[in-house]
Amino acid sequence: MDITISKYKIKKIVADVFDITVNNIHKNYEIQGKIIPHKFDYVALNDAYIPIKIINEPDAVHDLMGFYAELEDCNIKNSIAITDRELNDDEQKILKAYNIKAVDYRNYMDLDDRYSFGIHKLDMAISGGLRPGFVYLISGKTGSGKTTLSSIFLAEGAKNGEKGLIILTDTFPEAFVENIRTMDINFYESYKNDMIEIMEISDKTKSLKLENMKNKADYREFITKVISGLKKVIVANNIKRVVIDMVMPLLIPDDDYINLFINSLSMEGVVVIITSILRNSDLSVYGSEENYVAGIIKLDYKLSTKGIDRTMIIPKMPVPLNNTMPMHFAITSSGIEITSKASYIVNQNKLKVTNQVDGLNNYTKKEEPVNEYAFFKSFK
Structure with missing residues (x-):
């Protein structure tokens, strides 16, 4: 059968085989040889290139010989071949003769996937990334970097072939797009290539919430309809990473219904991030979202x-934490950089967004959103 493998698992395999820390994994990566360029299934980047060959053929003798020829032309010594079957005698002889490390993928199939941020020290702190199937909260006061970190998470997913969706609840999509273009994080390019969807809550959603706020018995109906509409979008577009920025306009200020809303968001194979400002607790608006x-x-x-001293801390995570101490970071035009100590930056380039209420009088829409859904509107 064909092997479909996540970059997180490939990173884990490379780390196990060579006992190294892998910085990046690139799919269909091209390396210039002495004669011609060669494209490899995957390449791990550390101090040197480590190409990875995925064996999907019932007999890979000729493919392995070609793989070795490409390695020789690129003067690469370390490489891996991944398979999910027993190798025949000829395949084993070739791998041994050419010093290509063979890995049985079946030993990694039950390993939980992780969806990384692409920020090395942050990913290391949370054991490689966020586990799919769960809902996560990025919280902080206004201007702390919630939208920036969330956008970086979606852009990293797009680079890994994982489609993303951001739902904007208090920001004009046009203003968001214009501002995200100023950051070199691959978000805008992924958006233009349809790897990231940008949506906003529709007038129907806002009206439905206002109507249901008058009658507590209708709260559950509101949540059911909104979550159902969102999940239809996720399934239809094969979305793997979702950000709701911010979640407050979609929440009913009642503990039981906040619980219902957040638990209803979880989907198998999908990471959902909600963002929140701080109000009733040190972690959220209503003081119960964190629970x-x-x-x-x-x-x-x-x-x-x-200047500005920025910090992030991870008080809760469904994986072993490798760093529970506050981490200093800086927001630059290239994204977020974790620093070893306080990094004071004045007038740093950060993603700024326009609040819908504050921006109504001074912002003119450039085009109307298209592809209307029942509860969310897609922006292109």
């Missing part, structure tokens, strides 16, 4: 005469 999510990343900053 029902699987993991939390809290962002903060302090202002001083030196």
